Amino acid sequence: MVRVDLKGIAKVKAKGHTYWYAWRGGPRLRGEPGSPEFIGSYNEAVEQRRTPDRARFRFVVADYKKREFKKLSPSTREEWGKWLDRILDHFGDLRIAQFDRPEKIRPLIRRWRDKWAKTPRTADYGLQVLSRVLAHAVDPLGKISGNPCEGIKHLYSNDRSEIIWTDADVAQIKKTCSIEISHAVDLAGHTGLRLSDLLRLSWSHVDDDAIVLTTGKSRHRREAIIPLYGALRDVLACIPKRSTTILTSSKRRPWTADGFGSSFNKAKIDAKMSGLDLHFNDLRGTAATKFYIAGFTMREIAETLAWEEESVEKIIRRYVGRSAAMKDRIRKLESRK
Incomplete structure (x- = not known):
């Protein structure tokens, strides 16, 4: 066997153990460093790399x-x-x-x-x-x-329908994320649209009173009709019109799914939130709570988000809370009087 200089060896420590690899991403070496078995396994790896089976x-x-x-x-x-x-x-x-x-x-x-x-x-x-x-x-x-x-x-x-971003979660990621990611978070939390639909949402979908968009999950057979309530209008007013799509990257171009995913994951890491079980699409649950507090019925929320009413009820019970729900019912009763 031809002797090869031991160059580029990678050392990895995991769970109290040390492992050696022929190169970063290469095969793991056998034996102790410097032993004939170690050198032999390195030479085998290099030869295999040159002429793989x-x-x-x-x-x-x-x-x-x-x-x-x-x-x-x-x-x-x-x-x-x-x-x-x-x-x-x-x-x-x-x-x-x-x-x-x-x-x-x-x-x-x-x-x-x-x-x-x-x-x-x-x-x-x-x-x-x-x-x-x-x-x-x-x-x-x-x-x-x-x-x-x-x-x-x-x-x-896991049924993620009961998981939402709280106001504190949104505030935390917005402290360190780019303005483009911040716009996406705000828009998702106020519309309840899935990421795939948000990335293709264009200014032409915004009418005088509502955002109207066919949903990708329904293969464009169903429409999401989201009323332009005050907070949503404020979000849209803060987003500059750089392209036909509402959301754009820092290069002023429409996002690709992979590009947004990479940038959003980095934003979570920078905000020290990578350990939290929060996905971008969990912002849909955040929107559901906003719609409920704004006076939407369970059925109206379900139709807007294309969810089952049962899923909406779980979110409301868990996150809106009994106090907020009771205050809302009192407000409705008093408005009827």
Whole structure:
């Protein structure tokens, strides 16, 4: 075996253990640093990198990194890089053909995923990364006919309809985020529109009395009709008209979904909110509470947000509170008198 200088070795510490990799994102090395086993595994890794065995799953991971990995946002690359290392360690030496036999490979995938079963979201995250690599094996590589991860149920499930951003949460992210992200947060919290609809919302959708927009989730068969109440008018008045779309990036261009996602995740990190289980679309729940306090009925809120009335009721009970709800009922009774 040809002796190779040990250059570019990556050192990673995790849970009190130290791991060594041939290079950042490369295979993990065996043995103790300086030992014959360590040097031998490094040389093997370098040789494999030069002439990868195209029949092994290691080749699929390497090709994915070469073609697709660099297209991800920096924060996503940082997280996915760890999972690609784990996938490479566990599945790298398997023949690619084994992944074309779902009935055989799925039990192996489930057992690997279940290493993190005590933290279901982590387990599902790992499965997501593996599924993306396997999708790369299907197309463009054409190495397998189908993705064996498809059909494997996620461990984590959660009805997010009861989760909302509070006023304090909104204030916290707006302290450090860009003005463009701030506009998006305000508009979502006052309209209840999904992110995909918000990013394509244009000034032409704003009429004299309402925002009227067909929703993407309904395949544009249903309309969201959001009354232009005072607070929403104020939000729109603060957004400069830079494009046909209402929301734009700092480059004064319409947002792409990936571009917005990367910028919003960075905003959460900068605001020290990355550990909170808050998604951008949870601002829809915030809007639901605003609509209720403004006097909307449960049915009107459900129709505006395209939700079930039961989901709206859960939000109102949990977040508006008995006191606010009672005051609103008193106001309605007195207005009738």
